Amino acid sequence: MKRSEHFRGIVIKRLKQAITNWLNHEHPRSELPPVNFSQLLADIRPGDVVLVEGRTRISEVIRVITQSRWTHSALFIGAPATYYGTPLYEQLMRYWSGSPQAPLVLEGLLGQGTVLNPLEQYAGDNLRICRPKGITKDDTQRVIQYAVDALGTEYDFRQLLDLARFLLPWALVPRRWRSTLFEVHAGKHTKTVCSTLIASAFSAVRFPILPHIFKANDGSIRLKARNPKLYTPADFDYSPYFEVLKFPPLPMTQVGLYSELPWEDGVVLDPDNTTPRTDEREKSEDST
Template identity: 40%
Template structure:
Protein backbone atom coordinates (compact mmCIF):
# COMPACT_ATOMS: atom_id res chain seq x y z
CA UNK A 1 0.00 0.00 0.00
CA UNK A 2 1.16 3.50 -0.79
CA UNK A 3 1.45 6.05 1.98
CA UNK A 4 -0.31 9.41 1.82
CA UNK A 5 2.69 11.07 0.19
CA UNK A 6 3.09 8.17 -2.24
CA UNK A 7 -0.58 8.36 -3.22
CA UNK A 8 -0.31 12.09 -3.81
CA UNK A 9 2.74 11.62 -6.06
CA UNK A 10 0.99 8.81 -7.93
CA UNK A 11 -2.12 10.95 -8.48
CA UNK A 12 -0.08 13.89 -9.74
CA UNK A 13 1.89 11.65 -12.09
CA UNK A 14 -1.33 10.10 -13.39
CA UNK A 15 -2.89 13.53 -13.96
CA UNK A 16 0.21 14.71 -15.84
CA UNK A 17 0.33 11.59 -18.02
CA UNK A 18 -3.41 11.72 -18.77
CA UNK A 19 -3.42 15.42 -19.68
CA UNK A 20 -4.36 15.89 -23.33
CA UNK A 21 -1.72 17.76 -25.28
CA UNK A 22 -3.66 18.29 -28.51
CA UNK A 23 -7.09 19.79 -29.21
CA UNK A 24 -9.72 17.15 -30.00
CA UNK A 25 -10.30 16.85 -33.75
CA UNK A 26 -13.55 15.63 -35.22
CA UNK A 27 -13.62 11.88 -34.83
CA UNK A 28 -13.51 9.80 -38.00
CA UNK A 29 -16.14 7.36 -36.70
CA UNK A 30 -19.68 7.87 -35.45
CA UNK A 31 -19.49 6.12 -32.10
CA UNK A 32 -23.12 6.97 -31.28
CA UNK A 33 -24.27 4.97 -34.31
CA UNK A 34 -21.75 2.23 -33.62
CA UNK A 35 -22.79 1.48 -30.03
CA UNK A 36 -26.13 -0.27 -30.79
CA UNK A 37 -24.38 -2.46 -33.39
CA UNK A 38 -21.69 -3.71 -31.00
CA UNK A 39 -21.90 -6.96 -29.05
CA UNK A 40 -20.27 -8.01 -25.76
CA UNK A 41 -16.71 -9.11 -26.39
CA UNK A 42 -15.98 -6.56 -29.11
CA UNK A 43 -12.70 -4.74 -28.53
CA UNK A 44 -12.68 -0.95 -28.88
CA UNK A 45 -9.33 0.62 -29.79
CA UNK A 46 -8.80 4.32 -29.06
CA UNK A 47 -6.33 6.79 -30.53
CA UNK A 48 -5.38 8.79 -27.46
CA UNK A 49 -4.07 12.34 -27.32
CA UNK A 50 -2.46 12.34 -23.88
CA UNK A 51 1.19 12.20 -22.87
CA UNK A 52 0.84 8.54 -21.95
CA UNK A 53 -0.81 8.01 -25.34
CA UNK A 54 2.20 9.47 -27.13
CA UNK A 55 4.46 7.13 -25.17
CA UNK A 56 2.38 4.10 -26.16
CA UNK A 57 2.44 5.20 -29.81
CA UNK A 58 6.24 5.19 -29.68
CA UNK A 59 6.32 1.83 -27.95
CA UNK A 60 3.94 0.03 -30.28
CA UNK A 61 4.51 2.00 -33.51
CA UNK A 62 0.72 2.21 -33.86
CA UNK A 63 -1.86 5.00 -33.54
CA UNK A 64 -3.94 2.88 -31.13
CA UNK A 65 -2.98 3.73 -27.57
CA UNK A 66 -5.83 2.26 -25.54
CA UNK A 67 -8.17 -0.73 -25.65
CA UNK A 68 -11.39 -1.68 -23.89
CA UNK A 69 -13.92 -4.53 -23.91
CA UNK A 70 -17.46 -3.67 -24.94
CA UNK A 71 -19.89 -4.86 -22.24
CA UNK A 72 -23.12 -3.38 -23.55
CA UNK A 73 -26.21 -2.31 -21.62
CA UNK A 74 -27.06 -3.83 -18.26
CA UNK A 75 -30.69 -4.29 -19.26
CA UNK A 76 -29.66 -6.49 -22.21
CA UNK A 77 -27.90 -9.06 -20.02
CA UNK A 78 -29.80 -12.31 -19.41
CA UNK A 79 -27.05 -13.62 -17.13
CA UNK A 80 -28.21 -12.56 -13.63
CA UNK A 81 -24.73 -12.78 -12.09
CA UNK A 82 -23.18 -10.46 -14.68
CA UNK A 83 -26.14 -8.07 -14.52
CA UNK A 84 -25.88 -7.90 -10.72
CA UNK A 85 -22.13 -7.32 -10.86
CA UNK A 86 -22.60 -4.53 -13.39
CA UNK A 87 -25.28 -2.83 -11.27
CA UNK A 88 -23.01 -2.97 -8.22
CA UNK A 89 -20.13 -1.37 -10.13
CA UNK A 90 -21.97 1.13 -12.35
CA UNK A 91 -23.69 4.15 -10.77
CA UNK A 92 -25.41 5.18 -14.00
CA UNK A 93 -28.44 3.92 -15.88
CA UNK A 94 -29.18 0.40 -17.06
CA UNK A 95 -29.41 1.58 -20.69
CA UNK A 96 -25.90 3.07 -20.80
CA UNK A 97 -23.54 1.35 -23.22
CA UNK A 98 -20.57 0.29 -21.10
CA UNK A 99 -16.90 -0.50 -21.63
CA UNK A 100 -14.54 -2.37 -19.32
CA UNK A 101 -11.09 -0.79 -19.34
CA UNK A 102 -7.96 -0.14 -17.31
CA UNK A 103 -6.55 3.37 -17.27
CA UNK A 104 -3.73 5.03 -15.41
CA UNK A 105 -4.89 6.76 -12.25
CA UNK A 106 -8.15 4.78 -12.06
CA UNK A 107 -7.24 1.14 -12.64
CA UNK A 108 -9.81 -1.34 -13.95
CA UNK A 109 -13.17 0.42 -14.22
CA UNK A 110 -16.45 0.57 -16.12
CA UNK A 111 -16.98 3.57 -18.40
CA UNK A 112 -19.73 4.79 -20.69
CA UNK A 113 -18.81 4.44 -24.35
CA UNK A 114 -19.77 8.12 -24.86
CA UNK A 115 -16.49 8.93 -23.12
CA UNK A 116 -14.73 8.38 -26.45
CA UNK A 117 -17.21 10.03 -28.82
CA UNK A 118 -14.62 12.71 -29.71
CA UNK A 119 -11.81 10.20 -30.29
CA UNK A 120 -10.83 8.16 -33.30
CA UNK A 121 -11.75 4.55 -32.55
CA UNK A 122 -11.60 1.17 -34.24
CA UNK A 123 -13.85 -1.77 -33.49
CA UNK A 124 -12.29 -5.26 -33.52
CA UNK A 125 -14.77 -8.14 -33.46
CA UNK A 126 -13.52 -11.63 -32.52
CA UNK A 127 -14.40 -14.11 -35.23
CA UNK A 128 -16.93 -16.85 -34.43
CA UNK A 129 -16.97 -16.03 -30.72
CA UNK A 130 -19.88 -17.82 -29.04
CA UNK A 131 -22.28 -16.01 -26.74
CA UNK A 132 -21.26 -18.29 -23.88
CA UNK A 133 -17.57 -17.50 -24.30
CA UNK A 134 -18.37 -13.79 -24.65
CA UNK A 135 -20.06 -14.00 -21.25
CA UNK A 136 -16.99 -15.72 -19.80
CA UNK A 137 -14.72 -13.02 -21.23
CA UNK A 138 -16.84 -10.25 -19.73
CA UNK A 139 -17.09 -12.09 -16.40
CA UNK A 140 -13.31 -12.56 -16.33
CA UNK A 141 -12.82 -8.86 -16.98
CA UNK A 142 -15.35 -7.89 -14.30
CA UNK A 143 -13.42 -9.98 -11.78
CA UNK A 144 -10.54 -7.52 -12.28
CA UNK A 145 -12.58 -4.43 -11.40
CA UNK A 146 -10.76 -2.35 -8.82
CA UNK A 147 -7.30 -3.58 -9.79
CA UNK A 148 -4.67 -0.84 -9.98
CA UNK A 149 -3.01 0.25 -13.19
CA UNK A 150 0.45 -1.30 -13.50
CA UNK A 151 2.68 1.66 -14.37
CA UNK A 152 5.78 -0.48 -13.82
CA UNK A 153 4.63 -2.93 -16.50
CA UNK A 154 4.10 -0.10 -18.98
CA UNK A 155 7.61 1.28 -18.55
CA UNK A 156 9.14 -2.21 -18.62
CA UNK A 157 7.31 -2.77 -21.90
CA UNK A 158 8.75 0.49 -23.22
CA UNK A 159 12.24 -0.59 -22.16
CA UNK A 160 11.82 -3.92 -23.92
CA UNK A 161 10.45 -2.58 -27.21
CA UNK A 162 12.63 0.52 -27.60
CA UNK A 163 16.08 -0.60 -28.82
CA UNK A 164 17.68 2.80 -28.28
CA UNK A 165 17.39 2.51 -24.50
CA UNK A 166 20.78 1.81 -22.96
CA UNK A 167 19.53 -0.30 -20.07
CA UNK A 168 19.51 -4.06 -20.57
CA UNK A 169 16.04 -4.83 -21.84
CA UNK A 170 15.55 -7.96 -19.72
CA UNK A 171 17.46 -6.83 -16.65
CA UNK A 172 15.17 -6.66 -13.60
CA UNK A 173 12.13 -6.53 -15.87
CA UNK A 174 8.73 -7.30 -14.38
CA UNK A 175 7.68 -8.87 -17.69
CA UNK A 176 9.72 -12.06 -17.26
CA UNK A 177 9.21 -12.97 -13.63
CA UNK A 178 6.23 -13.72 -11.44
CA UNK A 179 5.22 -11.00 -9.01
CA UNK A 180 2.61 -11.23 -6.23
CA UNK A 181 1.33 -7.78 -7.21
CA UNK A 182 0.83 -9.01 -10.79
CA UNK A 183 -2.59 -10.38 -9.79
CA UNK A 184 -3.74 -7.01 -8.43
CA UNK A 185 -2.43 -4.76 -11.21
CA UNK A 186 -2.94 -4.62 -14.94
CA UNK A 187 -2.90 -2.43 -18.04
CA UNK A 188 -5.62 -2.10 -20.65
CA UNK A 189 -4.37 -4.60 -23.22
CA UNK A 190 -3.23 -7.18 -20.67
CA UNK A 191 -6.66 -7.06 -19.03
CA UNK A 192 -8.25 -7.95 -22.37
CA UNK A 193 -5.62 -10.52 -23.36
CA UNK A 194 -6.09 -12.39 -20.07
CA UNK A 195 -9.86 -12.42 -20.62
CA UNK A 196 -9.60 -13.85 -24.14
CA UNK A 197 -6.95 -16.39 -23.17
CA UNK A 198 -9.31 -17.63 -20.43
CA UNK A 199 -11.49 -19.13 -23.20
CA UNK A 200 -8.53 -20.10 -25.44
CA UNK A 201 -9.32 -17.41 -28.02
CA UNK A 202 -6.21 -16.49 -30.07
CA UNK A 203 -4.97 -12.93 -30.49
CA UNK A 204 -1.45 -13.10 -31.94
CA UNK A 205 -0.48 -16.73 -31.33
CA UNK A 206 2.97 -18.11 -31.95
CA UNK A 207 2.52 -20.88 -34.54
CA UNK A 208 5.12 -23.59 -35.01
CA UNK A 209 5.36 -27.26 -35.95
CA UNK A 210 5.86 -30.07 -33.48
CA UNK A 211 8.19 -33.01 -34.12
CA UNK A 212 5.46 -34.73 -36.15
CA UNK A 213 4.98 -31.74 -38.46
CA UNK A 214 1.65 -30.72 -36.93
CA UNK A 215 0.89 -27.07 -36.26
CA UNK A 216 0.88 -25.95 -32.67
CA UNK A 217 -0.22 -22.61 -31.23
CA UNK A 218 1.41 -21.03 -28.20
CA UNK A 219 0.08 -18.08 -26.27
CA UNK A 220 2.41 -15.09 -26.08
CA UNK A 221 3.02 -13.53 -22.70
CA UNK A 222 -0.11 -11.40 -22.03
CA UNK A 223 2.13 -8.81 -20.39
CA UNK A 224 3.60 -8.12 -23.84
CA UNK A 225 0.22 -7.44 -25.46
CA UNK A 226 -0.44 -3.93 -26.81
CA UNK A 227 -3.58 -2.43 -28.43
CA UNK A 228 -2.10 -2.86 -31.90
CA UNK A 229 -2.18 -6.66 -31.47
CA UNK A 230 -5.98 -6.67 -31.73
CA UNK A 231 -5.82 -4.55 -34.88
CA UNK A 232 -3.19 -6.80 -36.47
CA UNK A 233 -4.70 -10.10 -35.35
CA UNK A 234 -6.05 -12.35 -38.14
CA UNK A 235 -8.73 -13.53 -35.70
CA UNK A 236 -10.46 -10.15 -35.32
CA UNK A 237 -12.57 -8.43 -37.97
CA UNK A 238 -12.43 -4.65 -38.29
CA UNK A 239 -15.75 -2.78 -38.17
CA UNK A 240 -15.99 0.84 -39.29
CA UNK A 241 -18.81 3.32 -38.75
CA UNK A 242 -18.21 6.46 -40.85
CA UNK A 243 -20.36 9.52 -40.35
CA UNK A 244 -21.74 9.17 -43.87
CA UNK A 245 -21.97 5.48 -44.80
CA UNK A 246 -21.86 4.23 -48.39
CA UNK A 247 -25.00 2.11 -48.35
CA UNK A 248 -25.67 1.62 -52.07
CA UNK A 249 -23.48 1.33 -55.20
CA UNK A 250 -22.47 4.71 -56.59
CA UNK A 251 -23.84 6.67 -53.64
CA UNK A 252 -20.42 8.31 -53.23
CA UNK A 253 -21.38 10.58 -56.16
CA UNK A 254 -23.99 12.14 -53.87
CA UNK A 255 -21.65 12.86 -50.98
CA UNK A 256 -21.79 16.47 -49.73
CA UNK A 257 -18.42 17.51 -51.11
CA UNK A 258 -17.55 21.15 -50.56
CA UNK A 259 -17.60 22.93 -53.92
CA UNK A 260 -16.35 26.38 -54.87
CA UNK A 261 -18.91 29.00 -55.91
CA UNK A 262 -18.62 29.30 -59.75
CA UNK A 263 -18.86 33.11 -59.54
CA UNK A 264 -16.10 33.51 -56.98
CA UNK A 265 -13.94 30.54 -57.82
CA UNK A 266 -10.47 31.25 -59.13
CA UNK A 267 -9.82 30.21 -62.73
CA UNK A 268 -8.38 26.72 -62.98
CA UNK A 269 -4.63 26.57 -63.14
CA UNK A 270 -3.22 25.77 -66.54
CA UNK A 271 -1.54 22.42 -66.87
CA UNK A 272 2.19 22.45 -66.29
CA UNK A 273 2.83 21.02 -69.75
CA UNK A 274 0.95 23.84 -71.52
CA UNK A 275 2.75 26.49 -69.47
CA UNK A 276 6.13 25.00 -70.35
CA UNK A 277 5.20 24.88 -74.04
CA UNK A 278 4.15 28.54 -73.96
CA UNK A 279 7.41 29.55 -72.26
CA UNK A 280 9.41 27.62 -74.85
CA UNK A 281 7.56 29.34 -77.74
CA UNK A 282 8.17 32.77 -76.19
CA UNK A 283 11.88 32.04 -75.73
CA UNK A 284 12.20 30.81 -79.32
CA UNK A 285 10.44 33.92 -80.61
CA UNK A 286 12.78 36.17 -78.64
CA UNK A 287 15.84 34.43 -80.07
CA UNK A 288 14.54 34.81 -83.63
CA UNK A 289 13.87 38.52 -83.10
CA UNK A 290 17.35 39.03 -81.67
CA UNK A 291 18.92 37.27 -84.70
CA UNK A 292 17.02 39.48 -87.15
CA UNK A 293 18.17 42.68 -85.42
CA UNK A 294 21.82 41.75 -85.15
CA UNK A 295 22.07 39.88 -88.43
CA UNK A 296 24.41 37.07 -89.25
CA UNK A 297 28.09 37.43 -88.48
CA UNK A 298 30.26 37.98 -91.64
CA UNK A 299 33.98 37.75 -92.18
CA UNK A 300 36.08 39.70 -94.61
Protein backbone atom coordinates (compact mmCIF):
# COMPACT_ATOMS: atom_id res chain seq x y z
CA MET A 1 0.00 0.00 0.00
CA LYS A 2 2.75 2.43 0.93
CA ARG A 3 4.62 1.66 -2.29
CA SER A 4 1.52 2.33 -4.41
CA GLU A 5 0.86 5.61 -2.58
CA HIS A 6 4.47 6.62 -3.12
CA PHE A 7 4.21 5.82 -6.84
CA ARG A 8 0.93 7.75 -7.07
CA GLY A 9 2.56 10.74 -5.41
CA ILE A 10 5.40 10.70 -7.93
CA VAL A 11 2.97 10.51 -10.86
CA ILE A 12 0.87 13.41 -9.54
CA LYS A 13 3.98 15.51 -8.91
CA ARG A 14 5.30 14.92 -12.43
CA LEU A 15 1.88 15.61 -13.92
CA LYS A 16 1.63 18.91 -12.04
CA GLN A 17 5.11 19.87 -13.21
CA ALA A 18 4.26 19.03 -16.82
CA ILE A 19 1.09 21.14 -16.67
CA THR A 20 2.99 24.00 -15.03
CA ASN A 21 5.69 23.91 -17.70
CA TRP A 22 3.06 23.90 -20.44
CA LEU A 23 1.16 26.84 -18.91
CA ASN A 24 4.38 28.81 -18.40
CA HIS A 25 5.47 28.48 -22.04
CA GLU A 26 6.12 31.98 -23.37
CA HIS A 27 5.35 33.39 -26.78
CA PRO A 28 8.16 35.52 -28.25
CA ARG A 29 8.21 39.26 -27.65
CA SER A 30 7.36 41.68 -30.42
CA GLU A 31 10.28 43.01 -32.42
CA LEU A 32 9.76 46.57 -31.20
CA PRO A 33 9.20 47.21 -27.46
CA PRO A 34 5.70 48.56 -26.70
CA VAL A 35 6.93 50.83 -23.88
CA ASN A 36 9.87 53.10 -23.18
CA PHE A 37 11.43 50.94 -20.49
CA SER A 38 14.27 53.33 -19.64
CA GLN A 39 11.74 56.07 -18.89
CA LEU A 40 9.65 53.67 -16.83
CA LEU A 41 12.73 52.65 -14.86
CA ALA A 42 13.51 56.29 -14.14
CA ASP A 43 9.97 57.14 -12.96
CA ILE A 44 8.89 54.06 -10.99
CA ARG A 45 8.72 54.26 -7.19
CA PRO A 46 8.61 51.65 -4.41
CA GLY A 47 4.99 50.72 -3.75
CA ASP A 48 3.93 51.12 -7.38
CA VAL A 49 1.96 48.28 -8.94
CA VAL A 50 3.37 47.00 -12.23
CA LEU A 51 0.81 45.59 -14.66
CA VAL A 52 2.08 43.16 -17.27
CA GLU A 53 0.54 41.91 -20.48
CA GLY A 54 1.81 38.38 -20.15
CA ARG A 55 3.00 36.14 -22.96
CA THR A 56 2.49 32.73 -21.35
CA ARG A 57 -0.35 30.26 -21.76
CA ILE A 58 -1.46 30.92 -18.19
CA SER A 59 -1.70 34.59 -19.21
CA GLU A 60 -4.09 33.59 -21.99
CA VAL A 61 -6.26 31.82 -19.41
CA ILE A 62 -6.28 34.89 -17.16
CA ARG A 63 -7.05 37.12 -20.16
CA VAL A 64 -10.16 35.06 -20.91
CA ILE A 65 -11.26 35.07 -17.27
CA THR A 66 -10.78 38.80 -16.67
CA GLN A 67 -11.44 40.11 -20.20
CA SER A 68 -8.39 42.36 -19.84
CA ARG A 69 -4.98 42.43 -21.46
CA TRP A 70 -3.38 42.94 -18.03
CA THR A 71 -2.79 39.38 -16.90
CA HIS A 72 -0.19 39.83 -14.18
CA SER A 73 0.61 42.31 -11.44
CA ALA A 74 3.74 42.82 -9.38
CA LEU A 75 4.68 45.15 -6.54
CA PHE A 76 7.76 47.28 -7.11
CA ILE A 77 10.05 46.99 -4.11
CA GLY A 78 13.05 48.92 -5.39
CA ALA A 79 16.70 48.02 -4.85
CA PRO A 80 17.43 46.15 -1.60
CA ALA A 81 20.38 48.50 -1.07
CA THR A 82 17.94 51.33 -0.33
CA TYR A 83 16.90 49.42 2.81
CA TYR A 84 20.46 48.71 3.94
CA GLY A 85 20.84 48.63 7.71
CA THR A 86 17.22 47.66 8.32
CA PRO A 87 15.63 44.25 9.04
CA LEU A 88 13.86 44.54 5.69
CA TYR A 89 17.21 44.50 3.89
CA GLU A 90 18.19 41.24 5.59
CA GLN A 91 14.79 39.77 4.80
CA LEU A 92 15.03 40.69 1.13
CA MET A 93 18.55 39.31 0.76
CA ARG A 94 17.41 35.94 2.13
CA TYR A 95 15.26 35.60 -0.98
CA TRP A 96 17.46 37.45 -3.46
CA SER A 97 20.93 36.25 -4.42
CA GLY A 98 21.65 38.95 -7.00
CA SER A 99 23.02 42.45 -6.68
CA PRO A 100 21.49 44.56 -3.89
CA GLN A 101 21.49 47.43 -6.39
CA ALA A 102 19.03 45.69 -8.73
CA PRO A 103 15.50 47.17 -8.83
CA LEU A 104 13.17 44.33 -7.82
CA VAL A 105 9.52 43.42 -8.07
CA LEU A 106 7.71 41.04 -5.75
CA GLU A 107 5.32 38.74 -7.60
CA GLY A 108 3.46 35.47 -7.47
CA LEU A 109 4.31 33.09 -10.30
CA LEU A 110 2.89 29.70 -11.18
CA GLY A 111 5.47 27.04 -10.36
CA GLN A 112 7.60 29.45 -8.31
CA GLY A 113 5.30 30.95 -5.71
CA THR A 114 5.91 34.41 -4.24
CA VAL A 115 9.38 35.51 -5.30
CA LEU A 116 11.61 38.49 -6.01
CA ASN A 117 12.69 39.17 -9.58
CA PRO A 118 14.50 42.01 -11.33
CA LEU A 119 12.21 44.52 -13.00
CA GLU A 120 14.62 44.26 -15.94
CA GLN A 121 13.12 40.89 -16.85
CA TYR A 122 10.06 42.72 -18.20
CA ALA A 123 12.01 45.00 -20.53
CA GLY A 124 10.38 44.51 -23.92
CA ASP A 125 6.97 43.60 -22.50
CA ASN A 126 3.85 45.75 -22.44
CA LEU A 127 3.76 47.38 -19.00
CA ARG A 128 1.72 49.93 -17.12
CA ILE A 129 2.37 51.50 -13.73
CA CYS A 130 -0.42 52.08 -11.19
CA ARG A 131 0.60 54.45 -8.40
CA PRO A 132 -1.48 54.77 -5.21
CA LYS A 133 -2.58 58.40 -4.94
CA GLY A 134 -1.70 60.22 -1.75
CA ILE A 135 -0.40 57.23 0.17
CA THR A 136 1.98 58.16 2.98
CA LYS A 137 5.60 57.07 3.10
CA ASP A 138 4.96 55.05 6.26
CA ASP A 139 2.01 53.21 4.73
CA THR A 140 4.03 52.52 1.59
CA GLN A 141 6.61 50.82 3.78
CA ARG A 142 3.87 48.84 5.52
CA VAL A 143 2.51 47.69 2.16
CA ILE A 144 5.98 46.57 1.10
CA GLN A 145 6.63 44.84 4.42
CA TYR A 146 3.31 42.99 4.21
CA ALA A 147 4.20 41.69 0.76
CA VAL A 148 7.77 40.78 1.72
CA ASP A 149 6.45 38.76 4.66
CA ALA A 150 4.65 36.58 2.09
CA LEU A 151 7.84 35.63 0.23
CA GLY A 152 8.10 31.88 -0.18
CA THR A 153 4.36 31.17 -0.23
CA GLU A 154 3.02 28.95 -3.00
CA TYR A 155 1.01 30.08 -6.02
CA ASP A 156 -2.67 29.24 -5.53
CA PHE A 157 -3.77 27.87 -8.91
CA ARG A 158 -6.97 26.55 -7.33
CA GLN A 159 -7.97 30.14 -6.53
CA LEU A 160 -7.57 31.03 -10.21
CA LEU A 161 -9.98 28.27 -11.18
CA ASP A 162 -12.46 29.39 -8.52
CA LEU A 163 -12.21 32.97 -9.76
CA ALA A 164 -13.04 31.73 -13.25
CA ARG A 165 -16.17 30.06 -11.92
CA PHE A 166 -17.14 33.27 -10.14
CA LEU A 167 -16.57 35.66 -13.05
CA LEU A 168 -17.53 33.64 -16.11
CA PRO A 169 -21.08 32.72 -17.13
CA TRP A 170 -19.96 29.16 -17.76
CA ALA A 171 -18.03 26.84 -15.48
CA LEU A 172 -14.46 25.82 -16.18
CA VAL A 173 -14.58 23.27 -13.39
CA PRO A 174 -17.45 21.22 -11.92
CA ARG A 175 -19.79 23.13 -9.61
CA ARG A 176 -19.49 20.38 -7.02
CA TRP A 177 -15.93 21.51 -6.35
CA ARG A 178 -16.02 23.69 -3.24
CA SER A 179 -14.92 27.27 -3.90
CA THR A 180 -12.01 28.69 -1.92
CA LEU A 181 -12.84 32.33 -2.62
CA PHE A 182 -14.86 32.93 0.51
CA GLU A 183 -13.02 30.71 2.96
CA VAL A 184 -11.76 32.51 6.03
CA HIS A 185 -8.54 31.21 7.56
CA ALA A 186 -6.94 32.13 10.83
CA GLY A 187 -3.48 33.60 10.39
CA LYS A 188 -1.74 34.11 7.06
CA HIS A 189 -2.48 32.25 3.87
CA THR A 190 -0.03 29.59 2.79
CA LYS A 191 -0.91 30.13 -0.89
CA THR A 192 -1.75 33.21 -2.92
CA VAL A 193 -1.83 34.75 -6.40
CA CYS A 194 -0.25 38.00 -7.55
CA SER A 195 -3.21 40.38 -7.39
CA THR A 196 -4.61 38.92 -4.16
CA LEU A 197 -1.38 39.48 -2.27
CA ILE A 198 -1.03 43.06 -3.50
CA ALA A 199 -4.68 43.83 -2.74
CA SER A 200 -4.25 42.36 0.74
CA ALA A 201 -1.17 44.51 1.32
CA PHE A 202 -3.03 47.72 0.46
CA SER A 203 -6.06 46.59 2.45
CA ALA A 204 -3.80 46.14 5.46
CA VAL A 205 -3.27 49.93 5.54
CA ARG A 206 -6.90 50.57 4.50
CA PHE A 207 -5.92 52.04 1.16
CA PRO A 208 -8.88 51.71 -1.25
CA ILE A 209 -8.73 49.91 -4.58
CA LEU A 210 -12.34 49.32 -5.64
CA PRO A 211 -14.29 49.46 -2.38
CA HIS A 212 -18.05 49.21 -2.08
CA ILE A 213 -19.29 52.74 -1.31
CA PHE A 214 -22.69 53.16 0.31
CA LYS A 215 -24.74 55.65 2.31
CA ALA A 216 -25.30 54.74 5.95
CA ASN A 217 -28.57 55.28 7.81
CA ASP A 218 -27.28 58.58 9.19
CA GLY A 219 -26.60 59.82 5.66
CA SER A 220 -22.82 59.53 5.88
CA ILE A 221 -20.77 57.91 3.14
CA ARG A 222 -19.16 54.64 4.19
CA LEU A 223 -16.82 52.14 2.54
CA LYS A 224 -16.74 48.36 2.70
CA ALA A 225 -13.63 46.43 1.72
CA ARG A 226 -13.86 43.83 -1.04
CA ASN A 227 -12.60 40.31 -0.67
CA PRO A 228 -8.92 40.49 -1.82
CA LYS A 229 -9.36 37.15 -3.59
CA LEU A 230 -11.76 38.79 -6.04
CA TYR A 231 -9.24 41.33 -7.30
CA THR A 232 -7.59 40.90 -10.68
CA PRO A 233 -4.61 42.79 -12.15
CA ALA A 234 -6.94 45.01 -14.19
CA ASP A 235 -8.63 46.32 -11.02
CA PHE A 236 -5.57 48.43 -10.22
CA ASP A 237 -5.96 49.97 -13.67
CA TYR A 238 -9.69 50.59 -13.12
CA SER A 239 -9.27 51.99 -9.60
CA PRO A 240 -9.81 55.77 -9.31
CA TYR A 241 -7.43 55.72 -6.34
CA PHE A 242 -4.41 54.74 -8.45
CA GLU A 243 -2.72 57.03 -10.92
CA VAL A 244 -2.06 55.26 -14.23
CA LEU A 245 1.34 55.93 -15.79
CA LYS A 246 2.05 55.01 -19.41
CA PHE A 247 5.38 55.07 -21.20
CA PRO A 248 4.86 55.08 -24.99
CA PRO A 249 7.82 54.08 -27.15
CA LEU A 250 7.43 57.37 -29.03
CA PRO A 251 6.96 59.94 -26.24
CA MET A 252 4.74 62.94 -26.97
CA THR A 253 6.75 65.54 -25.10
CA GLN A 254 5.69 68.56 -27.14
CA VAL A 255 2.37 69.99 -28.33
CA GLY A 256 1.62 68.91 -31.88
CA LEU A 257 4.42 66.35 -31.98
CA TYR A 258 1.95 63.67 -33.11
CA SER A 259 1.80 65.35 -36.54
CA GLU A 260 5.44 64.41 -37.10
CA LEU A 261 5.06 60.71 -36.32
CA PRO A 262 6.34 58.47 -39.15
CA TRP A 263 2.99 57.09 -40.35
CA GLU A 264 2.96 54.60 -43.22
CA ASP A 265 0.43 56.06 -45.65
CA GLY A 266 -2.09 53.87 -47.44
CA VAL A 267 -1.61 50.84 -45.17
CA VAL A 268 -3.71 49.59 -42.25
CA LEU A 269 -3.54 46.36 -40.29
CA ASP A 270 -6.02 43.54 -40.00
CA PRO A 271 -7.50 42.86 -36.54
CA ASP A 272 -4.62 40.50 -35.74
CA ASN A 273 -2.27 43.52 -36.15
CA THR A 274 0.03 41.54 -38.41
CA THR A 275 -1.44 41.50 -41.92
CA PRO A 276 -0.99 44.75 -43.87
CA ARG A 277 -3.96 45.98 -45.90
CA THR A 278 -3.45 48.52 -48.67
CA ASP A 279 -6.10 50.97 -49.84
CA GLU A 280 -6.33 49.07 -53.15
CA ARG A 281 -6.97 45.77 -51.38
CA GLU A 282 -9.73 47.32 -49.26
CA LYS A 283 -11.46 48.75 -52.34
CA SER A 284 -11.25 45.38 -54.09
CA GLU A 285 -12.76 43.53 -51.11
CA ASP A 286 -15.51 46.13 -50.67
CA SER A 287 -16.60 45.72 -54.28
CA THR A 288 -16.98 41.92 -54.00
